[in-house]
Amino acid sequence: MAIELKVPEISEGVDTASVSEILVSEGDQIEEDQGVIAVETDKASTEIPATSAGTVKEIKVSEGDEVSVGDVILILEETDENSEESEEKKDDKEQSSKKNKSEEAEESSEEKEKKPQDKGDDHEEKPDEQEKDETKTKGEATEKSSEEESTSKKKSSTEVHASPGVRRIARELDVNIQEIEGSGESGRITEKDVREHKEGRKGKSSIQQLELPDFSQWGAIETKPLNSIKTTTAKNVLQSWQSIPHVFQFGEADISGIEKYIEDHKEEVDKAGGKLTLTAILTKVVATALHKFPVFNASVDMENEEMILKKYVNINIAVDTEEGLLVPVIKNADQKSIKDLSIEISEIAQKARDQELSKEDMEGGNFSISNLGGIGGTNFTPIVYHPQVAILGVSQATTKPVYINDNFEPRSMLPLSLSYDHRLIDGADGASFMNWMVQALEDPYEALLG
Known part of the structure; x- marks a missing residue:
């Protein structure tokens, strides 16, 4: 009906x-x-x-x-x-x-024919009856097993309990949601279940968390739940750290000329609605470097044993917010001027602080820049964001005496930290990339126009 x-x-x-x-x-x-x-x-x-x-x-x-x-x-x-x-x-x-x-009729007929015979004949009929019963029992068991199997298959293909958001994530990750065993209430499939299934794991995460002691035995404590940003960041960086063999390369660039450039042009950019910063210039320089060193603009596909070289240049910019670290993406950074990048970075950083970033703002990055210069520090080793293969860390510039033309001159020196995936990038590539970055920052006109 x-x-x-x-x-x-x-x-x-x-x-x-x-x-x-x-x-x-x-x-x-x-x-x-x-x-x-x-x-x-x-x-x-x-x-x-x-x-x-x-x-x-x-x-x-x-x-x-x-x-x-x-x-x-x-x-x-x-x-x-x-x-x-x-x-x-x-x-x-x-x-x-x-x-x-039918069987009763046959047995009755046989009994009439065999009645005059010895009683021992009665015992010869029992194995045949037992064999019939066993065959019948086996047939019923097989039929029952087939029905149970059919019911099980039917259940697995239809009874899928998941929210629309979880179904959407499964579709985006190309995961068959019918193959997932839900860990939520009443077998409901969660986002965690989908992502773990994508990574080839079922049930609980294969990442073993170390057991914590009862800290309250030594004094007063307070517990606070992690917000969604910190929880997501924690999972992502742990996955990256465990799956990517990191190598770190350090450099130091004289940015005295760039600081003068910023001072001379910041008013012009301010009027256009942006803020001229070292990050904007670094984004432009890195975008050029990714064309010269395409392996840094790639991803590793170990399942198919190949690298994926991207023809577009999208760069993540790390933004510190009250809720945690966010890394929105500047799309097609190589096609934009320093002024355009300054305006876009200012806008997207404000969106991050106001918690107004869209899904599109966070996706599609190929390389990341994390600038901690405004906070301080001499050097740090940032973690590569999977599925990227490299990230540039920038620390606080300091004035140092530099020996130039037989004299020591005060110069503004910028510490740089390059982290990269050693599965794809070897030490020679890492050193060459860092050396080019240093030279480009010391003479950006030649680097950007050359």
Whole structure:
């Protein structure tokens, strides 16, 4: 029997919603209460469940459609499994009854023929009967096993409990969500389950956390939950540190000329709505370096044993916020002037501090720059962001005496730290990249125009 599944009341005072995702396809076998579409309102995102089990005959909505309470979502061909099972049992019982009557008739006929014979013949019939019973039992066990296996397969292909957001992440990561065993309440699939499945792990994370002692035995303590930014950062850097063999290269560049350039042009950039900083100039110099050293603009694919060389230059800029470290992306940095980069970096840094970064602002980076010069320090070793292969760390510039033309002159020296993935980049490449960066910062006109 065909039935219509309609949009129920979504929430109090909400009559319309936007279809964000179709969770089933035509021809799918679905269970009662299984989510069939996901909808979004200005208040929340939720799944619309099926009110009956059956086969999806026709889907009446598409992603992006506006739907109202009472609108038809899909046409479902309802299946009465209980009736089918009852009919099967009835048929089995009738066949069994007929079989038993036939066997009884045969046995009665045989007994009449063998009645005058010795009693020992009765014992010869029992192995045959036992063999029949064993064959019948084995057949029933095999049939039952097949039914259980079929039910198990059906369950795994239909009963998937996950939120629309988790389903979207699974789709973006090219993960078959039906293959995942959920660790959430009532077997619900979480974002963590999807990401761990993508990494080839099932169930709990393979990362072994060291057990902590009870610190309260030595004095007063206070616990605070990690916010989402710090939690995500912690997972990402741990994964990067464990999967990427890091090598660190250090350098020191005389940026006295660049500091003068910033002083001479900062007012011009201010009027354009940006802020001329060393980070903007570093972004332009790094963008040029990535063309000269394309291996630093690549990623490693160990599964297929190949490197992925990117023809575009997108650079992550680390931004310190009250909630934690964020690394938004400057897209096509090689195609922009220093003034344009200054304006864009100022804008995206403010968006990061205001927690207004979009998903697109955070994706697609090829190389990262982390500038801690405004805070202080002499050198540090930043962790490469997977799936990138390198990151440049910048510390605070200090005035040092530099021997030039037989004299010592006060110069502003900038400490640089380059971290890179040794699976793809060897020491010679790392040293060459750092040397070019130092020379480019000391003579940016030649580097950028050469």
